[in-house]
Amino acid sequence: MNRPTFLHKGEPARLFPVLADSSKEGRALSILLACFAHVPEFGRALMTSLGQRTGTRTRFRVFTEVEFAGNSGKNNRPDGILIVENGRSSWSALIEAKIGNAELTTEQLSAYCEIAKANGIDTIITISNQFAPLPTHHPLKLPASVRKKVEIFHWSWMYLLTQASLLIENEEIADTTQRLVLQEFIRFLSHESTGAKSFTSMPAEWPEIAAKIHAGGAVKQGAEEVKDVVGAWHQELRDLSLILTRQLKTEVKVRIQRKHVADPLLRLKDDVATLCRENRLEACFQIPAAAAPLDLVADVKARSITTSMRLRAPEDKKSTRARLSWLLRQIGKAELPATHIRLYWPGRGGATQYALDALRENADIALPDRKEIAPHTFEIIHVCDLGARFTQRKNFISDLESAVPAFYEQIGQYLKAWQPSAPRMPEDRASKKDVEPAVIAEEMAQEVAEGSSVEE
Incomplete structure (x- = not known):
């Protein structure tokens, strides 16, 4: 594999790199980049996440241990480079990878932006155990001066593991050898010794902020520790969506408003405002073919996690009893304590709420005084009261990652949206x-x- 002219040094990425035992990052990145070259479907899937067009004739050239002419300093040596060739056109990315507890820094990225700009490299891709909502967002709060120099993307190691798993689970790799290579990559990245890991802990500021809000105190929107908490929440949501993706074998996404997709700092600002104003952290997951989005609320004041889904009531059934029976039949097997059904009524009737167990025993408790009206919407709600565990950095994450999949497994996957009959x-x-x-x-x-x- 010929080295590009702008590289002073650089080794082709290999599936079996010969590196020191201490070089976990170098080993993981070499194997990852080699998978681009040896499993084209994997490379094309990852390029799609960056908005890059690829085809069956796309060629990937990958190098590690790179050094650019005039930039021989240790701090100015990116971990690798990826070149995507489509016929006569090409696109290149400088790669910086961190693994284990190592984190990316703004100073390092700023230096790499200068290198990329000086050598005509199109973009920078960072890889670490930090999470970003989208590849176009970044876990670091990068100043505009850095962003303007060159485009920057980010992948987490768990995102890469998830994308590889989807290709295998959905049998999208036809070539037997390529399938084996990707399976071995998954096995490698899944092993704890590799250093790739999920989001496991809220930041150090979490216990104090959560306790303060629970006690009735106020937190300031401009405080850096509040921004750090919301930023960590965003990272956890991304990790949770990847967990659900691997569990369901289909891509689960966090719903992000269009204005927030274009401006991650605005998303951070708006969610900080929600935390300070309403004492809660919110999210919504889009699950393909599910009856409705899955809503998630972490109520900091109440120390609870609430998961819920909304369904439109069947309009071909006129009475409250018939509409409620339609819903209860769908979740007849659910065994999830503290599950409630909220009924939304027309006009100014507002909403009424009943425990699922109580409705199973006697659905008539939900019947209104006015027999001619019926609920137009149902909301199925599950509440987990965490108590003191809510303020604990690791227990909050572990309980959250148990509550959301449990709600979908017990209730969400059985729900079916009502559709009008064909004319x-x-x-x-x-x-x-x-x-x-x-x-x-x-x-x-x-x-x-x-x-x-x-x-x-």
Whole structure:
């Protein structure tokens, strides 16, 4: 593999790198980049996440231990480079990887931006155990001066593991050898000795902030520790979406408003405001083919985690009893304590709420005084009261990562959205002749005549 001209040094990425035992980052990155070259479907899937077009003829050139002319200092040596060639056009990315507890720094990225700009490299891709909502966002709060130099993307190691797992689980790798290579990559990255890991702990500021809000105190929107807590929440949401993706074998996404996709700092600001104003952290997960989005609320004041899904009530069933029976049949097997059903009523009726167990024993407790009205929406809610565990950095994360999958496994996967029945064709209109203009005109004339006779 020929080295690009702007590289002073650089080794082709290998599946079996010969590196010192202490070089965990170098080993992991070499194997990852080698998978680009040896498993094209994997490389193409990751390029799609960055908005890059690829095809069956796309070629990946990958190098590690790179050194650029005039930048021989230890701090100015990125971990690797990726070159994507599509015919005569090419796109390049400088790669910086961290593993274990090592974290990326703004200073290092700023220096790499200068290198990329000086050598005509299109972008920088960072990889670490830090999480970002989207590859286009970044776990670091990068100043605009850095962002303007070159485009920067980010992948977590868990994201890479998840994408590889999806390709294997969905049988998208046809070549037997390539499939084996990717399976071995998954096995390698999954081993604890590699240093790739999930998000496991809220920041050090979490216990104090959570305890203060629970006691009725206020937190300031501009405080850095509050921003750090919300930033950690965003990282955990990303990790949780990847966990659900691996469990369900289909891509689960955190729903992000369009304005927040374009501006991650605005998302941080708005969610900080929600925490300070409403004492809660919120999220919504989009699960393919599910009856509804899965909503998540961490109520800091109440020290509880709430998961819920909303369903439109079936309009072809007119009574409250019939509509409620339609819902209860769907979750007949659910065994999740502290589950409630909220019924939303038309007009100013507001909402009423009952425990699922109570409704199973006697659904009539939900019947309204006015028999002619019926609920238009149901919300299935599960509440986990964590108590003191809510303020504990690791227990909060572990309980959250248990509560969300449990709700979907017990309830969410069984819910079905109501859909109107297909329109029926009357027997007197089954033929084309039955709807000829002359026939329609005759029917209208007859209806007018009948209406006139009634008035007389």
